Amino acid sequence: METEELTNELELVYSKPETLKDVPFHYCPGCSHSVAHRVIMEVVQELGIQEETIGVAPVGCSVFAYHYMNVDMQQAAHGRASAVATGIKRVLPDKYVFSYQGDGDLAAIGTAETIHTVNRGENILMVFINNGIYGMTGGQMAPTSLPGQITSTSPYGRDTADVGFPLKITELVAMLPGALYVSRHAVHTPNAVRKFKKAITKSFEYQKQKRGTCFIEVVSNCPSGWKMTPVDTIKYIEEVMFPSYPLGDIKVPKDENI
Numbered sequence: 001m002e003t004e005e006l007t008n009e010l011e012l013v014y015s016k017p018e019t020l021k022d023v024p025f026h027y028c029p030g031c032s033h034s035v036a037h038r039v040i041m042e043v044v045q046e047l048g049i050q051e052e053t054i055g056v057a058p059v060g061c062s063v064f065a066y067h068y069m070n071v072d073m074q075q076a077a078h079g080r081a082s083a084v085a086t087g088i089k090r091v092l093p094d095k096y097v098f099s100y101q102g103d104g105d106l107a108a109i110g111t112a113e114t115i116h117t118v119n120r121g122e123n124i125l126m127v128f129i130n131n132g133i134y135g136m137t138g139g140q141m142a143p144t145s146l147p148g149q150i151t152s153t154s155p156y157g158r159d160t161a162d163v164g165f166p167l168k169i170t171e172l173v174a175m176l177p178g179a180l181y182v183s184r185h186a187v188h189t190p191n192a193v194r195k196f197k198k199a200i201t202k203s204f205e206y207q208k209q210k211r212g213t214c215f216i217e218v219v220s221n222c223p224s225g226w227k228m229t230p231v232d233t234i235k236y237i238e239e240v241m242f243p244s245y246p247l248g249d250i251k252v253p254k255d256e257n258i
Contacts (some may be wrong), residue, residue: 017045021070030230032220033061035187036129036196037068040098043200044071053096056085058110060102061136062129079110082117085124096204098125103144104134107169111143114169121178121212125203128170128215130245131222139225143167146244151225166244170217174251180212182251186219188234192247199249211253219245 016022019041025034044053050071057065059078066073076084081099089097099106106114106128117126133151134140141151141158144166148157158166174182181203185196196218203214219241221233228236 017042019045019050019070021068023068025068026064027061028222028224030221030223030233031061032131032187032218033064033129034068035193036100036127036218036220037065039187039193039197040100040127040200041069041071043197043204044096047201047204049096049204052094053098054085054088054092056081056088056097056099058099058101058105059136060105060134062100062102062105065100079105079108080113081105082110082122082124082126083113085126086117086120086122089122089124093123093210096125096207097123098127098203100127101129102135103128103130103132103169104137104140104142107143107167111167111169114173115176118173118179118213118215119176121180123207123210123212125200125207125214125216127200128217129220130217131220131225132166132241133222133225135222135225139222139227144169144245146240168245170215170245170250173213173215178213179215179251180253181206181214181249183215183249184217184219184245184247186237186242186247188221188237195247206253217245219247 027033053071055073057063058076058081081101085097085099130144132144139152141154145158147160173179183199186192199216223230223233
């Protein structure tokens with residue numbers, strides 16, 4: 001049978017969305033960034049809002065988002081993505097605006113911007129990729145690194161007596177009145193991807209209703225920074241990270257209608 005005939009008989013179950021640029025991802029093998037990119041852009045395409053969407057990515061691995069997301073993108077200084085997204089949304093209130101940030105950015109140098117953005121209830125979506133480490137700059141300990149976690153700056157493991165405990169930024173922002181929808185997800189299994197996609201869809205729909213800040217955390221991995229194989233990082237996520245960062249909705253609108 002000719003290749004073309006065989007192809008015509010196969011059922012197409014997935015195709016790259018037009019909202020992703022036709023270039024190969026260059027992230028480290030096993031990294032969750034590429035999956036998160038794909039899901040967000042799938043939602044943008046399915047909602048038909050490509051021309052109305054603006055993304056903001058700061059410094060860190062997140063900065064590469066504008067290489068792949070085929071929507072208007074704006075780069076921000078380290079930690080300032082939510083502040084930049086706030087400015088864009090206030091000037092262009094009818095646009096769908098989201099920030100895409102890592103934990104070293106959003107929960108460290110950008111802690112103040114994060115807290116005040118959510119406290120004001122800015123009508124944006126904040127996507128928070130939490131891999132518990134500074135991935136791009138050398139694998140240093142981050143505010144989200146777990147007790148005992150080995151990093152380049154904590155070679156004997158994070159010592160809470162010396163540097164304190166991990167910052168659970170998602171639970172913190174959920175307490176703020178401006179937070180409308182706060183949820184934690186992962187993208188390590190097909191089922192987890194589906195749940196993450198549903199949360200992103202809800203967030204854009206809530207933004208259309210102009211009701212407040214949506215905050216979605218993705219518990220992620222960093223094979224290079226963790227010095228593990230991609231397979232081992234998934235096991236680490238499930239056995240070590242999920243007990244500290246449990247998945248699921250943390251705050252939902254009282255009158256949820258989506």
